[in-house]
């Protein structure tokens with residue numbers, strides 16, 4: 038009887054070990070995917086260089102696909118005329134002319150200055166189907182785009198203030 042108990046315990050431990058191995062492998066595959074993808078961007082910096090350049094809050098949003106808390110960003114309720122650039126690499130992303138008030142707590146635009154630097158890709162995180170917006174020059178996460186914006190595009194580019202650097206006209 039004792040032998041059978043030992044065999045059952047051994048099988049149980051082996052099953053748990055194989056599950057942990059599979060999870061670790063999946064995580065490694067994911068990291069490799071991100072790394073491979075990031076090598077496509079014209080601007081390349083090491084993770085350490087990004088950490089040195091950015092504040093902790095910026096790093097979380099831009100390099101870890103984080104979202105700043107609503108109503109906390111410096112460009113929410115901000116109405117100056119000018120251009121918003123990528124805070125990581127300096128390419129132009131949005132104009133104040135397409136900025137509009139949403140009441141959501143994040144700066145929002147109905148169109149990018151150009152699709153050249155504003156890329157879109159599917160984001161299935163947190164059990165939601167969203168479209169992520171990122172900088173095509175450096176790969177920085179900027180925010181998300183939704184289909185509930187005003188005319189003429191019907192789009193709402195919901196951005197993180199931490200991702201933007203505003204320069205007055």
Ligand code: FE
Pocket residue numbers: 123124125126127128172173174175176177
């Ligand atoms: Fe950038």
